[in-house]
Amino acid sequence: MNTEIKPVVIVGGGLAGLTAAWSLRQHNIPVKLYEAGKQIAGLAGSFHDPDGFTYDFGAHFVTNRLAAAIGVGALCRNVRYYGETVYLKGRNYTYPFGLLQNPRYVASGIASKLKRHQPKNAAEWYRAEYGQTLANEVAIPLTEAWSGAAAEDLATSVGDKLQAGIAQSIVHKLMARFTQRAVTNGYSHDMPENPHVWHVYPKGGLGLLCQKLAEDLQDCIQLESPVEAILVENEQAVGVRVKGIEQPASAVISTAPCHILAKLVQGSDAVKPLSSFKYRPMVFVNLRLHGRGLLSDTVVWTPERDYLFFRLTETPLSMPWLAPEGKTLITADIGCEIGDEIWQMSDEELGERCIEHLREIIPDARQRYFGCRVLKTPIAYPVFLSQYEEHRQRLAHSTGISGLYSIGRNGEFAHLLMEDIYWRTTSKMRQLAANLN
Ligand SMILES: Cc1cc2nc3c(=O)[nH]c(=O)nc-3n(C[C@H](O)[C@H](O)[C@H](O)COP(=O)(O)OP(=O)(O)OC[C@H]3O[C@@H](n4cnc5c(N)ncnc54)[C@H](O)[C@@H]3O)c2cc1C
Structure with a gap:
């Protein structure tokens, strides 16, 4: 390990931050990763309940190519169908x-x-x-x-x-029918999709991807350690402040949402325009129901405006292991704003409201329903408002501060899925390692 240089500091232990840390380690660069929460994985975590249901933030479909790259290919189940x-x-x-x-x-x-x-x-x-x-x-x-x-x-x-x-959608659908595997379509933009790339799901839950990346990084990950400031001198990132203590850094990699990054940076105005970037908060109501195959397909989009939700996903149609036999899970995605009626509503009431709206699609939804589990995130989707499009495009090239990188779904302010996060981050870290070495 090269101990001559200061570590690269990584802000956030989701898939992007862990991929960055793992990748820099491969190039013998010392790293330190600070995660604000009690655990790693961020939006790529799964939750299990004692009744045998597994919940994700939204529905998560990952590819066999990503699982293989991370080294958990053998620990994944194939998804045979997606529609x-x-x-x-x-x-x-x-x-x-x-x-x-x-x-x-x-x-x-x-x-x-x-x-x-x-x-x-x-x-x-x-x-x-x-x-x-x-x-x-x-x-x-x-x-x-x-x-x-x-x-x-x-x-x-x-x-x-x-x-x-x-x-492309038609070709991939036909290939899926022929191979009996859920061939991906539109999940990776950085690497070409083809009939050999299909959906898989890690045994034990999505969190396995991040656990595997973190396996050899235990000595450099600090949980419950929010980065309070990113220190910049002469337009160069020089360190961070965590729990009131300044830590020098040879570079800083942030995976925090852009509007948070704008608040963290001290000593430069270069990222100030990012403070107006907006993310759409989302509430995911996971409805537990008796039966299976209640929706016409894995994902059902509901564009009519009188529905509370805009998307319903019956994940067990593609991944039967996410619910016990004879039961199913339908996730209703509801867009909202922090503090509004939906955001503040109790889980029981959200469940009731969803069931009410579901009755047209599943007439006996109420008789089948037996409770829900609600997950919320303030940062589900980056919203591309025209008013800051110029700044968004500039961010795609650079933060404007030497040695400060903003990566991952919320850091890049892009609708990235996990495979693209992985390829983009490893490629950027390869370049950074070459510069530092
Ligand atoms: C509804 C929905 C459905 C999705 N479906 C899919 C799918 O089917 N397939 C797929 O591949 N991808 C999917 N994704 C995308 C995938 O979940 C994300 O792209 C990925 O998990 C983002 O990882 P990240 O590391 O960039 O960000 P995050 O997971 O948000 O991680 C960032 C981390 O940084 C930490 N942090 C923030 N600020 C600080 C600070 N100041 N100090 C320290 N730590 C900090 C946070 O606590 C968090 O842990 C979906 C996303 C959503 C929202």
């Missing part, structure tokens, strides 16, 4: 085949391709890409529900999240 539908006006449309069979959507999609113009915001982007009808009835209401913002106020880059086109 999505859109529930609209009392009907289920499978994605993408069902939507493609609706002549209204196809006709308006073709019409929009004929009169292409440069879209100025997300609403225009959806209409140009999918046609007026599909955009207005499905894509725009769903985007507004998860983001909490009007599609006219969102940047066109919201569409980057949906890079996997319809043609």
Whole structure:
């Protein structure tokens, strides 16, 4: 181990922070990782209850390629099936085949391709890409529900999240049927997807990924140690302050949300514009029900605005081991704001409200229901408002402070899934190690 240089300090012990620490260790760079919470894993943690149910923040699908890269490939189960539908006006449309069979959507999609113009915001982007009808009835209401913002106020880059086109979706669906594995579609943008990349789930829960990364890092991880300040001198990150004590650093890697990073940095104004970046808080109501196969597919999108939720996921349809036999789990995703009615509502009332709204989709939902477990996060989705798009694009290149890196889903302010976090972080750490060495 190279002890000549000061350690690289990592802020946060979620997947990004642990990948950074593990990766730098591989290059013999000394590291120190501070995690504010009592445990590692952040959004990639799972929770189990004594009745045999497993809950994640949202539903989590990871790839065999990520599991193999982390070294837990042999400890994962294959996911054989994954599917999505859109529930609209009392009907289920499978994605993408069902939507493609609706002549209204196809006709308006073709019409929009004929009169292409440069879209100025997300609403225009959806209409140009999918046609007026599909955009207005499905894509725009769903985007507004998860983001909490009007599609006219969102940047066109919201569409980057949906890079996997319809043609790719069809090919991957067919490959999944042929191989009996849930071939991924749109889960990795940094590495090409192909029929050899499919969904898996770690035995014992998602947290296994982070546990494996942390295995050889025990000596450098400090839990319950929130970083209070990142110290910058002459536009160079030189250290952090933790529990009132200053720690020198050769570089600082932050995985904290951007608006928090803006508050942490002392000695520079370079990241001040990040303070206005907005994240969408989300409440996940995990409804426990008798029976299985109650939804038409693993994920059901509900774009109609009178629903409390915009997405329902019956994870046991893809991962039967997440609920005991004869029972199932349906997760309702509800966008909200911190402190609003939804955020403050009791678990019981959230469960009741969801069951009330579910009755149209599952008529006997109430008879099947036997309680829920609620998870909340203030930072589920980065919201790409046009007003700070220029700063967001600048952040994609650099924080503007030498030796300060902002990585991970909330650090990069990007809709990253775990595999992309892993590849992007290992690549950045390789470069950093080369510079430091
Ligand atoms: C609803 C939802 C569904 C998802 N579904 C999938 C999926 O199916 N497949 C997939 O691959 N990915 C999925 N993801 C994405 C995945 O969960 C995240 O990308 C990933 O877990 C983020 O890891 P991270 O390390 O970047 O951030 P986090 O997990 O947020 O970790 C950041 C850590 O930093 C700590 N921290 C913050 N500030 C400080 C401070 N000042 N000092 C010290 N510590 C600090 C926090 O406590 C936290 O532990 C989903 C995400 C959501 C929200």
